Amino acid sequence: MASSSWHVTQSVVLLEALLSPVRQDVNIPPLSCLVMQLQTLAIHTSHPLTSRSAARFVASLVNKAHDDEPLAVLLSNLLVTLLDTLDQDDIPVMKATNAVNLFAWLTKALVMRGHRQTDIWVGKLIAMLSHDAVGTCVAEGFKLIMIQNEEYMNSDNYGNIRILYRQRFFQTFPELVEHYHHAAQPVRCNFLIALAYMLQGVPRVVLTMSLPELIPLLVESLEQSKVVLLLSILEILRDLLESKHSVLEGHIQTFLPRFLKLTRFQDSLKVRIAALQCALQMCNYPTHLLLPYKQQTVHELGSCLDDPKRLVRQQAVSTRSRWYLIGASGEPTKT
Numbered sequence: 001m002a003s004s005s006w007h008v009t010q011s012v013v014l015l016e017a018l019l020s021p022v023r024q025d026v027n028i029p030p031l032s033c034l035v036m037q038l039q040t041l042a043i044h045t046s047h048p049l050t051s052r053s054a055a056r057f058v059a060s061l062v063n064k065a066h067d068d069e070p071l072a073v074l075l076s077n078l079l080v081t082l083l084d085t086l087d088q089d090d091i092p093v094m095k096a097t098n099a100v101n102l103f104a105w106l107t108k109a110l111v112m113r114g115h116r117q118t119d120i121w122v123g124k125l126i127a128m129l130s131h132d133a134v135g136t137c138v139a140e141g142f143k144l145i146m147i148q149n150e151e152y153m154n155s156d157n158y159g160n161i162r163i164l165y166r167q168r169f170f171q172t173f174p175e176l177v178e179h180y181h182h183a184a185q186p187v188r189c190n191f192l193i194a195l196a197y198m199l200q201g202v203p204r205v206v207l208t209m210s211l212p213e214l215i216p217l218l219v220e221s222l223e224q225s226k227v228v229l230l231l232s233i234l235e236i237l238r239d240l241l242e243s244k245h246s247v248l249e250g251h252i253q254t255f256l257p258r259f260l261k262l263t264r265f266q267d268s269l270k271v272r273i274a275a276l277q278c279a280l281q282m283c284n285y286p287t288h289l290l291l292p293y294k295q296q297t298v299h300e301l302g303s304c305l306d307d308p309k310r311l312v313r314q315q316a317v318s319t320r321s322r323w324y325l326i327g328a329s330g331e332p333t334k335t
Helices: 011-019 031-043 048-064 069-086 093-113 118-130 137-148 167-168 173-182 185-201 203-211 211-221 227-242 253-260 269-284 285-306 310-324
Strands: none
Touching: 011 048, 011 093, 031 048, 031 069, 031 093, 048 069, 048 093, 069 118, 093 118, 093 137, 093 167, 093 173, 093 269, 118 137, 118 173, 118 185, 137 167, 137 185, 167 185, 173 185, 173 211, 185 211, 185 227, 203 211, 211 227, 211 253, 227 253, 227 269, 253 269, 269 285, 269 310, 285 310
């Protein structure tokens, strides 16, 4: 099937549209045979749309399947096949990427329903972040798991979804952090990106409960050069600073210099704007904590006024003006 013309294999898109929205009590026989055929197609096809549809369809079937012994056996077979595929030394990049995407979709299906094998799959996914070739793709899998209202995998299509499943998935972050500390330097960024996606997907109240132990990793993330990581972390920090979280109050001297450095980040104007916004939100903290940094901050923000991008210059004006008023008679009232 996987070697057939993509005009033929694309029929899986139609099959997915027909069967993925069915209710959980509808029996689709023979499930095991269908899932294994879809797995082969998802991994081996060279057509991205077909691979994505097949992987998503497998996940939908697994998510709704009865929690019995046949499902446990099926999951074990899927896990062995995927791990054996990724362990091949000469595996083509496209095949490896397809296998990772299927692994992420299946993990999402199990996380959403709270299946008893969830911890096994999540643990394997975390370990795969150390993979030299596909570690970056694995990190994107964490974003997939945290995304809401995916096509077919939602309550409108009768998905098996437990409440607060994202919060429960976030509870695995200590395992991710442990692997990060033991990972080789070239792949550490993959763990930080995965963590950033996890942080973006949970309510801020859940995030703040774990914030003290996350501070070192947030700081480390700001030292990286990956745009997707920087934007994610800056967005999280901007929201926390806007809410004047007390934990960050004690780390002004740690974060402010890194924000100022990123205002000159040449690879992305979005990163420069986000860094300026973080520096602006830092002004929400008590004046006496900010005064020691006022002169240096105003001086460094001056260079941003000459940024070649107009949007950056606009944000720089707002941020620098706010810092200039720190401790002055015209300083806005802080609530």
